[in-house]
Structure formats: structure tokens, C-alpha cells
Amino acid sequence: MDIYSFLNSSDIAAHCREINHTWNPFDMAVIIGISYRPMDEKHTAWRELMADYPDMPTPRGLHHESYPSLHEKLEEAIAYEILYKTQSQAIFKQAEQGAVYVYAIDEYNREKSVFTNLESLFADVYKNFEREEVQSIRVIKSNLDDGDNDKGTITARLDYDGNIADVDVSASEDLRAKWFPNVNYDSSRMFSDDFYVIIPTPFKRGDILTHNNTPWQLGEKSVFVLDSIGHDNPKTLERRLRYDGDITDMCGRRYFVYDDGTLCEDNELCYDRLEYYRGKLEGKDRLLQYVSWYLKDVIALTPLMLMQCRVVSQQQLNASFDLIGWAFPKEHIIADGQADHIKETDSDD
Numbered sequence: 001m002d003i004y005s006f007l008n009s010s011d012i013a014a015h016c017r018e019i020n021h022t023w024n025p026f027d028m029a030v031i032i033g034i035s036y037r038p039m040d041e042k043h044t045a046w047r048e049l050m051a052d053y054p055d056m057p058t059p060r061g062l063h064h065e066s067y068p069s070l071h072e073k074l075e076e077a078i079a080y081e082i083l084y085k086t087q088s089q090a091i092f093k094q095a096e097q098g099a100v101y102v103y104a105i106d107e108y109n110r111e112k113s114v115f116t117n118l119e120s121l122f123a124d125v126y127k128n129f130e131r132e133e134v135q136s137i138r139v140i141k142s143n144l145d146d147g148d149n150d151k152g153t154i155t156a157r158l159d160y161d162g163n164i165a166d167v168d169v170s171a172s173e174d175l176r177a178k179w180f181p182n183v184n185y186d187s188s189r190m191f192s193d194d195f196y197v198i199i200p201t202p203f204k205r206g207d208i209l210t211h212n213n214t215p216w217q218l219g220e221k222s223v224f225v226l227d228s229i230g231h232d233n234p235k236t237l238e239r240r241l242r243y244d245g246d247i248t249d250m251c252g253r254r255y256f257v258y259d260d261g262t263l264c265e266d267n268e269l270c271y272d273r274l275e276y277y278r279g280k281l282e283g284k285d286r287l288l289q290y291v292s293w294y295l296k297d298v299i300a301l302t303p304l305m306l307m308q309c310r311v312v313s314q315q316q317l318n319a320s321f322d323l324i325g326w327a328f329p330k331e332h333i334i335a336d337g338q339a340d341h342i343k344e345t346d347s348d349d
Contacts (some may be wrong), residue, residue, distance in 0.1 A: 001028070001045065001048055001049060001052060001053075001242060003023065003028050003031060003032075004016055004017050006031050006032050006035040006037060006045065007031065007035070007199065007272060008035055008036055008212050008270075008272050008273040009035070009201075009211075009212050009272060009273050009274055009275045010212070010272065010275060011201075011202060011203075011274070011275045011276055012199060012200075012201050012202070013277075014202075015200060015201060015202040015232070016199070016200055017067075019200060019278075021200050023197065024056065025049060025053040025054065025055075025056055025070055025137060026056060026058055026059060026070050027198075028049055028053070029046060029049060029070065029074060029104075029191050030190075030191050030192075030195050030197045031197060031199070032045045032049070033077075033188075033189070033190075033191030033192045034191075034192055034197075034247065034270075034272065036212075037071065038165060038166065038313050039081055039085060039166070042081075043078050043081070043082075046074045046077070046078060047078075049074070050071045050074060050075075050110070055069055055070055055071045056070050057070070058070050058073055058190065058199070059070070059124045059243045060243065060246070061194060061195050061243040061245075061246070062093070062194070062244055062245060062246055063194040063246060064190055064194060064195075067113035073187060073190060073191075073341070076120060076187035076189055077187045077188045077190065079187075080187045080188045081188055083180070084168060086179060086181075087179065087180055087198070088154060088167045088169050089156075089164055089167055089181070091154060091179060092139075092154045092156050092164070092167060093118060093139055095117040095118075097117060098143055098204060099116075099141055099142070099143055100114040100115065100116060100141070100142060101114065101115045101116070101117070101125075101139055101140065101141050102114055102115070102139070102140050102142070103125065103137055103139045103140075104122055104137070104138045105125075105129060105133070105134055105136075105137060110230060118139070118162070121139065122162055125137065125160075131160050131319060133325045134156070134159075134160045136157055136159065136165070137157070137158045137159070137160070137273070138155065138156075138157055139155070139156050139157075139158060140153060140154070140155045141153065141154045141155075141156075142154075151175075152169065152170060152171025152172065152175050152176075152179075153169075153170045153171070154167060154168070154170075155167070155168045155169075155170070156168075162222060187199060192247070193246060193247045194246050194247070195245075195246060195247070196243065196245040196246055196247065196249050196250050197241055197250075199272050201229060201271065201274065202275060203226050203229065203276075204226070205226060205295050206225060206226065206291075206292045206293075206294075206295035206296040207225070207276065207292070208224075208225055208226075208276070208277045208289070208292050209223070209224060209225070209226050209254075209274050209275065209276060209277055209280070210222060210224075210274075210275055210276075210277040210279075211268075211270075211273045211275065212274075212275050213272055213273075213274045218270040221255070222256065222305075223277045223281070223285050223288060223290065224254040224255060224256040224268065224344050225254065225255040225256075225288050225291045225295065226252060226254055226268075226274070226334055227252065227254055227255060227265065227295070228252050228253050229251075229252035229271050230249060230250070230251055230252055230271070247270065248269065250269065250270050250271055250272060250320055251267045251268055251269045251270070251271060252267070252268050252271050252274075253265060253266070253267060253268070254266065254267070254268040254272075255288070255291050256288075257285055257287050257288060257311065258284075259283045259284070259315070260312065260315050260316070261284050261287070261308075261312035261313075261314065261315035261316070262308075263287060263291065263308060268347045283314075284311050284314075284315055286311060287307055287308060287311045290304045290307040290308075293302065295296050
């Protein structure tokens with residue numbers, strides 16, 4: 001089995017191939033489960049795993065006891081997901097009182113109107129977009145009300161003909177139990193949300209990264225500078241190797257630039273989708289090059305702080321000009337990218 005092809009990042013996959021990293025069958029099952037592949041491809045891979053690799057007990061984790069047979073739990077997960085997909089697609093397609101649909105073609109074409117059924121929604125799609133313009137359509141059905149003020153959202157990814165590729169449900173546990181009364185939800189969570197798997201990465205502190213999008217994001221991208229990945233810490237790694245964590249622990253720290261130009265730090269979840277950023281840093285994101293140089297000890301703090309001031313000022317000027325452009329002659333505004341580049345050898349001296 002080519003398990004590397006199920007990794008969500010092409011850069012991480014290439015790295016793992018290069019170092020010939022291997023996982024046990026349970027970890028491979030989780031990697032398949034958290035991949036962006038369609039459900040049918042995941043099920044084919046799980047069946048191949050059961051056919052070609054020995055059975056083993058599942059580990060005891062934060063959310064699960066140990067079970068004697070990995071193969072048995074995979075069979076349960078496959079049965080659950082088939083039932084879950086069938087039922088969630090039926091709920092998604094059914095027009096309901098108080099439920100509305102919205103759609104997005106990509107990050108630049110988001111429909112602000114709401115529709116009460118899929119027929120009127122796709123009529124609008126066909127009116128505004130030709131087939132060759134549409135790779136994927138994200139449709140969200142929201143404000144579903146079961147009568148007890150429990151509301152949920154169902155998001156589906158469809159093609160131009162309305163065929164559903166994936167369905168994602170966001171709802172309370174009580175509402176899930178009403179929607180899917182005969183589904184063993186825990187069987188699938190074991191291979192999607194409830195376990196953490198160590199996946200080696202090639203990334204270092206100060207690398208400028210982005211992330212490979214999930215099917216639900218349709219082109220939304222962010223760029224940031226890596227500070228650390230959780231399992232780089234030996235104590236954290238030891239805990240992860242005991243399966244004492246879940247998918248929410250699969251994270252690292254990053255620096256990014258907020259809309260007003262200020263530098264911020266937070267967690268980057270699901271590090272398995274990180275990839276090197278290969279584009280041009282423009283606008284406020286120019287600051288990230290300086291952050292990268294600083295973290296790699298190429299420059300001192302002063303050039304970074306000077307660039308921070310420039311970027312914040314530029315963002316404020318841009319915002320002001322958008323609102324009352326007549327008050328700011330354009331020739332007095334620093335052009336994007338102008339006079340803000342320094343050599344990597346520059347320092348406070």
C-alpha cells in the first residue's frame with residue numbers, strides 16, 4: 001500500500017518517502033481516515049489494509065479503551081460511514097421549513113442569496129456559471145430546527161451536475177442521535193478525530209508555510225511563519241506516542257499578520273496539511289519574510305520592528321484611502337513593496 005499518497009501535504013509525503021518512514025497498521029488506518037480522500041477511496045484502502053497487514057489490538061487512548069481487533073473496528077467504521085453518508089445526504093437534500101441553502105463556487109464567487117431548496121439553488125448556479133468555471137460547489141444547509149431549538153448545519157461538496165462527493169455534519173450530540181439513531185458514531189471517530197499519529201515533517205522554525213486546503217475550503221489560503229510543531233518537544237512526543245491525545249493536539253505554533261498589519265501568534269491545527277509557501281509575499285504578508293529571517297537569526301530585532309511599523313502604517317493608509325480617498329493624494333502613499341527590502345545580512349549595525 002502506498003500510504004504516503006494519503007498524507008494531506010505533498011511536501012510531508014515527499015519527506016516521509018525520502019526517510020522511508022513507516023507506521024504500524026493502526027496508525028496507517030488513522031492516516032487514511034484523516035486524509036482528504038473521498039469516502040469510497042478510504043474504504044478501499046482500509047479493506048486493502050485488512051487484506052495485506054496483520055490484525056492487532058487497537059491502543060487505549062484518550063477517548064477509547066483498547067479493542068482486541070483493528071480489523072473489526074475498521075469493518076464497523078466502514079458500515080457506519082456508509083449509513084451515515086446515506087442518511088446525511090437524505091437530510092441534506094430534503095427541503096424543510098426554516099431551512100435555507102447557500103453556495104460558494106470558490107473564494108471569489110460566494111452567493112449571498114439564500115434558497116429554500118436545491119432546485120432553485122442550482123438554477124442560480126447554471127444562470128451565473130458555465131460548467132468549465134466550476135470544479136466544485138460547496139453548499140451549506142443551515143438553520144435546521146428539530147422543534148426543540150437544536151440547530152445544525154450540513155455542508156456538502158457537489159459537482160456541476162449536483163452529484164454529492166462529501167457531506168459534513170455540524171450538530172450537537174443530541175441532534176446527531178435524532179438524525180442518525182442507528183449509527184455507531186464512535187467507530188468512525190477512532191480513525192478521524194480521536195487519535196493522534198506522529199507524522200514526520202521537513203519543516204523548521206522560521207519556514208514560511210501555507211496549508212493544503214480541505215475540500216470544504218475551496219481555495220481559501222493563509223500564509224504564516226512556523227514557530228514550532230508540538231511533537232518537536234521530547235516530552236510532548238512521549239505523550240503522543242502513548243496515544244494520550246487526539247486530532248486537536250496535532251498542532252504547532254505559528255506567526256501570521258492580521259488585517260490591520262499587526263503580527264499575531266496562535267496554534268496551527270492539523271499540521272499534517274502544512275506545505276511550503278511558494279508564492280510571492282505581498283501587502284501585509286511582506287512582514288513574514290522579516291519574521292522568518294529573525295527566527296533563523298539572519299537579522300536582529302530592529303529591522304523586524306521597523307518593517308512592522310511600515311506594514312501597520314500601510315494598512316491604515318489603505319483603509320483610510322478606501323473610505324475617504326480624496327483626503328490622501330496617492331503620490332504620498334508608499335507603494336506596495338517599495339523601499340521595504342533589505343539584504344539578509346543587514347543587522348542593527
